[in-house]
Amino acid sequence: MVLTSGKVVNIQVVDVSRSELRYRLYGQTQGPILIEKLANIYYVQYENGGMQIYNANPARTNNYQPYRPVNNYKPYSREELPSSSLTTQIDLYIQDMWGVGTMLRKEFNQYVGLNILGGSFMSSWYEYVGPNNFGIINARACGLRLYLPCVDPVRAYVEITPGFTHLYVADEHTNCFGFDFSAGFQIHKNVALGYNLNYLTNKNGHATTHWGRISFLF
Numbered sequence: 001m002v003l004t005s006g007k008v009v010n011i012q013v014v015d016v017s018r019s020e021l022r023y024r025l026y027g028q029t030q031g032p033i034l035i036e037k038l039a040n041i042y043y044v045q046y047e048n049g050g051m052q053i054y055n056a057n058p059a060r061t062n063n064y065q066p067y068r069p070v071n072n073y074k075p076y077s078r079e080e081l082p083s084s085s086l087t088t089q090i091d092l093y094i095q096d097m098w099g100v101g102t103m104l105r106k107e108f109n110q111y112v113g114l115n116i117l118g119g120s121f122m123s124s125w126y127e128y129v130g131p132n133n134f135g136i137i138n139a140r141a142c143g144l145r146l147y148l149p150c151v152d153p154v155r156a157y158v159e160i161t162p163g164f165t166h167l168y169v170a171d172e173h174t175n176c177f178g179f180d181f182s183a184g185f186q187i188h189k190n191v192a193l194g195y196n197l198n199y200l201t202n203k204n205g206h207a208t209t210h211w212g213r214i215s216f217l218f
Contacts, residue, residue: 002042004055013044088218089118093196093211097124101138103161105145115143115161120180122198122209136209137166138178138198147186157192158183165200176200182213190217 001009001023010026014033021038024031043053085107093099101120107113122136143161158181165178178201184194192215200207 001036001044003036003040004042005040011044013046086116090216090218091120092214093120093122094214095209095211097122097209099123099136099211103140110155111147111149113145113147113159115140115145115159117141118161122211133170135168136198136200138180139164140178140180143180153186153188155186156184157186157194165198167200174202174204176202184213186217191215192217 001011001021003009011023012026012029014022014024016022016038019038021036021041021044022033023036024033038054041054043051043055045051087105087107089103089105091099091101091103093101099120099122101118103118104116105113106116118140120136120138120140121131122138123131124134140161140163143159145157145159148156160179160181162177162179165176167174167176179199181197181199182194184192186192192213194213194215196211196213198209198211200209
């Protein structure tokens, strides 16, 4: 926010009325709500590049400064994911079989996250009788999730999460070490599309399964 006096203030807009702008200082999501009269505001520059001009011809004083990005400017504007937030992820898997899963995640910043704890179950469409005769049960924890710089609101991600897998086919049961490798794009704050490789191994051998994945974030 640039005032007609030339002062630059880094803010998060809360509400705009006919005469006033209500805001918090940037990064203080629980801070007090402050008020500035529109008559005192030259313009507001938003992170997505948009600009709202309130006074086209401000009185330029000696300390007037044009808008410039501040040091803590973040290219990804998801204010709903502060560093302390937790995200619940619900997954749907599909290939020639189907699967469902969930994961509790923590976002440290717009580039790094942690998959805390989750699980998934996969079964067949038609090659086996169904969940009673074929299934892959996965338990996963302590996975690393990395994001690439984004073009808001899309950002690419990669992640790897280790854990335990129980596989059964009819009466045969097998326990394995397993991990999920995933990559894809978060296309909305609540939706992500990706690819998931499920790797299983024990002393008898190893196997991989490949899945398309739709994730819903809450």
